[in-house]
Amino acid sequence: MIDVKCLASGSSGNSYAIDDGESVLLLEAGIPAKKILSGYLDLFPRVAGALITHEHQDHAKGAAGIAAKGIDLYATAGTFEGISDIDRPYRKHVVRIGEQFNLVSWTVLPFETKHDCNEPCGYLIYSHAARERLLFATDTFYIPNTFRALNVIMVECNYSLPILNESIAEGRIPESLKPRLLRSHFGLENVKDCLKANDMSTVRRIYLIHLSGNNSNPETFKKEIQRVAGKPVTVF
Ligand SMILES: [Zn+2]
Numbered sequence: 001m002i003d004v005k006c007l008a009s010g011s012s013g014n015s016y017a018i019d020d021g022e023s024v025l026l027l028e029a030g031i032p033a034k035k036i037l038s039g040y041l042d043l044f045p046r047v048a049g050a051l052i053t054h055e056h057q058d059h060a061k062g063a064a065g066i067a068a069k070g071i072d073l074y075a076t077a078g079t080f081e082g083i084s085d086i087d088r089p090y091r092k093h094v095v096r097i098g099e100q101f102n103l104v105s106w107t108v109l110p111f112e113t114k115h116d117c118n119e120p121c122g123y124l125i126y127s128h129a130a131r132e133r134l135l136f137a138t139d140t141f142y143i144p145n146t147f148r149a150l151n152v153i154m155v156e157c158n159y160s161l162p163i164l165n166e167s168i169a170e171g172r173i174p175e176s177l178k179p180r181l182l183r184s185h186f187g188l189e190n191v192k193d194c195l196k197a198n199d200m201s202t203v204r205r206i207y208l209i210h211l212s213g214n215n216s217n218p219e220t221f222k223k224e225i226q227r228v229a230g231k232p233v234t235v236f
Pocket residue numbers: 010011056058059139210
């Protein structure tokens with residue numbers, strides 16, 4: 001089974017690790033490198049690399065730091081263009097949307113996501129050691145593809161429209177942020193549609209990630225996704 005760990009999730013930083021018993025992939029490097037290095041200390045001898053979805057700080061601020069400590073980075077050309085401080089070019093591995101690649105015990109397929117940055121992607125990740133398929137999708141307002149035979153889903157569930165409207169009405173966030181949010185992040189209602197569009201029969205667990213501090217409710221999100229998907233849900 002693929003084991004999923006999380007050091008940080010949300011707009012202040014994202015850092016996850018997936019472990020299939022043979023090797024480990026880091027997903028995102030959106031917290032200081034020091035924290036990533038100490039947080040996954042026991043996993044480090046088995047880290048095959050770090051996959052990064054896009055250049056925003058909450059996903060990439062620790063990328064240069066972990067590269068300096070010997071971790072190979074995988075991202076699209078556009079994403080690397082947006083991360084200017086990596087001074088170890090040989091640690092950069094450019095991935096292309098729709099082209100799968102192998103990384104120790106994993107096969108990884110980058111797919112297109114919809115976000116306000118250079119060249120964002122999500123990752124469909126198969127573990128040959130665990131024989132499980134994991135979907136990693138964050139910072140996208142929808143997902144154009146559907147996927148077969150998923151076992152683990154890690155998906156952004158940023159906001160729900162009623163809570164967002166309430167936050168605006170109560171002045172917690174300015175109205176002017178709403179259009180950007182709707183066109184760049186995954187809301188509860190859209191996550192539900194996405195899960196309904198995919199075959200859930202083989203899914204073992206769903207992890208909800210990147211919840212907004214102002215515009216989400218972890219307990220409600222967990223219940224609603226559990227009801228729609230009929231699978232156990234963990235909220236990070
Ligand atoms: Zn983000």
